Amino acid sequence: MTEQLDAGVVARQIKESDVLGGPGGGREVGRARRRKEDARLVTGRSQWTDNIQLPGMLYVAFLRSPMAHARITRVDTSVARTQPGVVAVFSGQDFAAEQGSLPCAWPVSEDIVIPDHPPMAVSEVRYVGEAVACVVATDRYKAADALDAIEIDYEPLDAVTDMTAALDEGSPKVHEAGNKAFTWTFAQGDIEAAFRDAAVRVERTFVQQRLIPSAMEPRAVVAQTDGDAFTLHSATQIPHILRVMLALTTGIPEHKLRVVAPDVGGGFGSKLQVTAEEVLCLLITRRLGKPVKWTESRSEGNLTVHHGRDQLQRISVAADADGRIRGVKVDLLADMGAYLMLVTPGVPLLGAFMYSGIYKMDAYDFTCTGVFTTKMPTDAYRGAGRPEATFAIERIVDELAAELGMDPIELRRRNWIQHTEFPYTTVCGLTYDSGNYEAATERALALFGYDKLRAEQADRREREDPVQLGIGVSTYTEMCGLAPSRVLGSLSYGAGGWEHASVRVLPTGKVEVVTGTSPHGQGHETAWSQIVADALGVPFEDVAVLHGDTSSSHKGMDTYGSRSLVVGGVAVVQACEKVKEKAKQVAAHLMEASPDDVEFTRGEFRVRGTGTSRTIQEIALATFAAHDLPDGFEPRLDADATFDPDNFSFPHGTHLCAVEVDTETGATRIRSYVAVDDVGNVVNPLIVEGQVHGGIAQGIAQALFEEAVHDADGNLLTTTMADYLLPSAADLPAYTTDRTETPATTNPLGVKGVGEAGTIASTPAVVNAVVDALRPYGVRDVPMPCTPERVWRALGQARTPQSTDGGLS
Amino acid sequence: MPRISVTVDGIRYDEEVEPRLLLVHLLRDRLGKTGTPIGCDTSNCGACTVLLDGRSVKSCSVLAVQADGCDIVTIEGLSTGGTWHPMQRAFHEEHALQCGYCTPGMIMAAIDLLHDDPDPSEEAVREGLEGNLCRCTGYCTIVRAVRRGAREMSQEQEGVATS
Numbered sequence: 001m002t003e004q005l006d007a008g009v010v011a012r013q014i015k016e017s018d019v020l021g022g023p024g025g026g027r028e029v030g031r032a033r034r035r036k037e038d039a040r041l042v043t044g045r046s047q048w049t050d051n052i053q054l055p056g057m058l059y060v061a062f063l064r065s066p067m068a069h070a071r072i073t074r075v076d077t078s079v080a081r082t083q084p085g086v087v088a089v090f091s092g093q094d095f096a097a098e099q100g101s102l103p104c105a106w107p108v109s110e111d112i113v114i115p116d117h118p119p120m121a122v123s124e125v126r127y128v129g130e131a132v133a134c135v136v137a138t139d140r141y142k143a144a145d146a147l148d149a150i151e152i153d154y155e156p157l158d159a160v161t162d163m164t165a166a167l168d169e170g171s172p173k174v175h176e177a178g179n180k181a182f183t184w185t186f187a188q189g190d191i192e193a194a195f196r197d198a199a200v201r202v203e204r205t206f207v208q209q210r211l212i213p214s215a216m217e218p219r220a221v222v223a224q225t226d227g228d229a230f231t232l233h234s235a236t237q238i239p240h241i242l243r244v245m246l247a248l249t250t251g252i253p254e255h256k257l258r259v260v261a262p263d264v265g266g267g268f269g270s271k272l273q274v275t276a277e278e279v280l281c282l283l284i285t286r287r288l289g290k291p292v293k294w295t296e297s298r299s300e301g302n303l304t305v306h307h308g309r310d311q312l313q314r315i316s317v318a319a320d321a322d323g324r325i326r327g328v329k330v331d332l333l334a335d336m337g338a339y340l341m342l343v344t345p346g347v348p349l350l351g352a353f354m355y356s357g358i359y360k361m362d363a364y365d366f367t368c369t370g371v372f373t374t375k376m377p378t379d380a381y382r383g384a385g386r387p388e389a390t391f392a393i394e395r396i397v398d399e400l401a402a403e404l405g406m407d408p409i410e411l412r413r414r415n416w417i418q419h420t421e422f423p424y425t426t427v428c429g430l431t432y433d434s435g436n437y438e439a440a441t442e443r444a445l446a447l448f449g450y451d452k453l454r455a456e457q458a459d460r461r462e463r464e465d466p467v468q469l470g471i472g473v474s475t476y477t478e479m480c481g482l483a484p485s486r487v488l489g490s491l492s493y494g495a496g497g498w499e500h501a502s503v504r505v506l507p508t509g510k511v512e513v514v515t516g517t518s519p520h521g522q523g524h525e526t527a528w529s530q531i532v533a534d535a536l537g538v539p540f541e542d543v544a545v546l547h548g549d550t551s552s553s554h555k556g557m558d559t560y561g562s563r564s565l566v567v568g569g570v571a572v573v574q575a576c577e578k579v580k581e582k583a584k585q586v587a588a589h590l591m592e593a594s595p596d597d598v599e600f601t602r603g604e605f606r607v608r609g610t611g612t613s614r615t616i617q618e619i620a621l622a623t624f625a626a627h628d629l630p631d632g633f634e635p636r637l638d639a640d641a642t643f644d645p646d647n648f649s650f651p652h653g654t655h656l657c658a659v660e661v662d663t664e665t666g667a668t669r670i671r672s673y674v675a676v677d678d679v680g681n682v683v684n685p686l687i688v689e690g691q692v693h694g695g696i697a698q699g700i701a702q703a704l705f706e707e708a709v710h711d712a713d714g715n716l717l718t719t720t721m722a723d724y725l726l727p728s729a730a731d732l733p734a735y736t737t738d739r740t741e742t743p744a745t746t747n748p749l750g751v752k753g754v755g756e757a758g759t760i761a762s763t764p765a766v767v768n769a770v771v772d773a774l775r776p777y778g779v780r781d782v783p784m785p786c787t788p789e790r791v792w793r794a795l796g797q798a799r800t801p802q803s804t805d806g807g808l809s
Numbered sequence: 810m811p812r813i814s815v816t817v818d819g820i821r822y823d824e825e826v827e828p829r830l831l832l833v834h835l836l837r838d839r840l841g842k843t844g845t846p847i848g849c850d851t852s853n854c855g856a857c858t859v860l861l862d863g864r865s866v867k868s869c870s871v872l873a874v875q876a877d878g879c880d881i882v883t884i885e886g887l888s889t890g891g892t893w894h895p896m897q898r899a900f901h902e903e904h905a906l907q908c909g910y911c912t913p914g915m916i917m918a919a920i921d922l923l924h925d926d927p928d929p930s931e932e933a934v935r936e937g938l939e940g941n942l943c944r945c946t947g948y949c950t951i952v953r954a955v956r957r958g959a960r961e962m963s964q965e966q967e968g969v970a971t972s
């Protein structure tokens with residue numbers, strides 16, 4: 001066991017010499033640089049929001065609805081107000097006139113219903129955990145104590161937790177206007193003909209269970225005011241978007257509001273939100289004139305951090321007898337929860353264009369219905385829409401292979417876009433700029449030992465071994481680098497997808513980079529330093545990266561959707577280009593040469609064909625002194641750039657998973673996992689590997705472990721980490737990873753983004769493996785998470801003769 | 810209110826505490842030892858792990874009064890004279906952290922793990938760190954780091970023994 005794991009771990013040793021464009025060359029981009037961020041993080045000097053203590057600071061605790069659906073008939077805060085240390089108690093009524101409505105920035109369709117979403121419920125609650133009152137006290141214990149003294153009467157209303165039931169005529173209504181939030185459709189090609197003429201049709205319904213994102217740092221907010229302006233620290237991924245949205249929601253003018261994301265302990269989409277607590281803390285500090293802090297407990301977070309996934313996917317595929325895919329049809333129900341939050345309705349749309357995966361086909365048809373239920377709203381969770389799409393297509397391709405009696409790799413080969421066909425416009429209308437599915441798959445098959453494992457599988461089947469071997473394939477692509485602003489506009493998104501960077505050259509030649517991206521574990525301080533070091537020829541150590549504070553970084557679109565490098569990194573490169581251009585003017589002037597005769601390499605400006613040169617540091621100092629600059633030259637080298645991409649980027653790869661499933665106990669063990677990803681050029685292979693590993697782990701977690709469970713009354717049963725099973729080191733395998741590098745052609749760095757790839761790829765690989773292990777028993781699906789109980793039930797059901805459907809509902 | 814005396818990272822503190830005060834809140838809110846974070850309220854995540862008289866505890870599941878008379882080491886007290894502990898170096902070298910929120914607890918738990926098993930196998934590390942959750946890394950790099958840290962710690966000890 002140990003040797004096997006070790007072998008996996010070391011399959012791709014990352015070496016210092018692992019350099020883009022061949023070894024050596026002294027370039028920073030491509031080096032496995034250890035991260036600058038680590039120094040504070042490994043020594044306990046990081047600045048989490050909850051660390052902030054301010055003189056006179058008060059602590060906020062929220063009282064939350066114990067009912068999924070009820071009318072608030074009476075609130076009495078009088079006793080709570082008299083508790084020791086209590087400074088104020090507020091209910092929804094107290095904020096009704098000023099709290100506004102939490103924003104939804106993605107009204108996807110004409111028919112969309114966007115219900116009013118008060119940060120604190122005033123008259124009706126629609127999910128368990130919705131804030132109904134709060135206590136502000138001198139310490140966090142006292143604030144929590146006084147919650148018990150608030151009296152609230154509720155008149156219970158019927159809950160509806162199942163989205164199919166929510167669409168029934170007689171269903172309880174979550175909102176006046178009914179439970180349908182929107183319908184969104186998209187069709188290309190003649191889907192009728194594709195299905196009519198096909199030799200084979202396969203249809204499945206997959207359940208994307210509800211997930212709890214579970215970033216390790218719980219949310220925290222600190223709000224303060226000097227009586228005029230406001231500062232909000234928040235554990236957020238989106239300080240810039242948050243500032244605009246909070247200004248619009250609370251009426252605090254944008255220029256009077258500074259938002260800071262200090263060190264943020266993970267997000268995975270869950271901190272891509274404008275939350276009730278952020279709005280309310282601002283309102284409280286405005287009322288009381290004192291700094292306030294709120295930090296959620298994990299149980300509170302499980303209830304009230306937006307959830308992910310929760311879709312019901314009916315997908316059918318039509319193919320010729322030789323396996324050529326003709327068309328794909330998707331009918332999707334997406335559980336919005338009780339309200340539409342920042343991008344809630346847009347999440348399924350991010351997947352809408354990815355159900356054709358890497359395959360060529362004639363026709364595609366997609367319908368999505370967004371449904372209200374009395375549960376916590378859903379929103380972005382790592383991959384947001386694309387993991388769901390990839391799961392569905394990769395699962396059904398395996399099902400089609402089984403139907404045709406064909407090897408799943410062979411079926412994919414017959415359908416995927418060949419590397420010679422790029423750029424390729426898919427049936428969904430996206431233009432994939434580059435890729436090489438053949439190369440990634442060949443590499444993965446070799447690392448995995450595919451043929452040998454298939455032979456072992458045949459042997460175990462033959463022997464009727466109670467422990468069966470399953471092999472799962474996932475050849476994914478994803479659309480990331482969000483995003484071309486025009487495309488977002490055409491999809492009715494409320495903002496653009498550009499990114500901003502400024503590069504400031506200090507008198508001593510040190511460089512500050514201000515980025516609009518907002519890292520929370522991705523290592524931008526390190527990666528951006530590598531990019532700048534190459535671009536300006538300055539030492540890696542001489543670059544500082546500033547981010548996450550709207551007072552220093554005034555423009556940005558923040559970090560999500562694997563966009564930071566692909567959009568933000570490119571903005572950094574473009575700003576550096578401008579700096580170089582200016583510096584060249586100064587250098588030419590000082591060397592009494594024409595700028596056309598000056599060349600720049602590795603931080604040195606040299607007059608072509610002479611020995612005369614100046615370093616960029618000398619130019620920085622000369623520009624600072626400004627004694628002798630070209631006529632009319634503005635004395636600074638600083639520059640900024642805003643980059644708006646023309647297209648998305650399309651990482652891809654092949655993930656292979658082997659599982660051993662004990663048919664007697666239902667237990668699944670991942671025996672080996674191989675991932676070969678193509679994320680284009682790589683700035684830092686260490687960071688890329690880390691992102692891939694973490695992504696795979698989260699995808700496996702969906703496949704095997706995690707599920708947010710509600711009872712029929714709408715109570716969340718998985719409120720704690722004891723009930724919601726986040727995998728530990730003991731639950732997860734080692735991964736064998738490798739890369740192919742097909743540079744993106746849509747940006748000058750040739751990069752594609754890596755934050756979500758692992759999560760998108762791994763879930764179908766694992767579930768395909770589990771189903772593959774059980775296929776001889778007639779099992780055709782196991783709903784996620786594939787726990788021992790579910791595997792065991794699926795087997796039992798398949799063995800019962802009257803059952804034709806291997807899955808269980 | 811009970812009065813307790815604790816030593817944290819080499820400094821003695823005499824504090825009056827409510828009997829219900831959690832050790833982690835004493836550390837963070839009273840003593841400013843914010844290097845130790847909190848990730849849950851059910852003793853599952855391990856983010857708050859510190860060494861109490863040399864052994865790892867989850868400081869969210871210890872009352873401050875229980876720590877009376879004890880010697881506590883947090884992540885902030887690990888480096889000596891500006892030199893990182895080998896386990897801190899190993900986490901850095903192996904890229905065993907991304908957001909870093911789990912890291913203080915992971916490092917403290919890893920150090921304790923080596924008390925019982927100075928050269929743990931891959932599997933032993935995975936089992937031994939079961940009580941510490943990380944949402945970012947997928948754990949492979951953490952496992953590598955702990956084994957590397959173990960090697961470096963035993964080399965350092967050998968160095969001390971032979972010098």
Ligand code: FES
Pocket residue numbers: 846847848849850851852853854855856857858867868869870
């Ligand atoms: S905070 Fe102590 S175990 Fe989670």
Ligand code: FES
Pocket residue numbers: 216265266521905906907908909910911912942943944945946
């Ligand atoms: S590094 Fe983020 S939780 Fe472990």
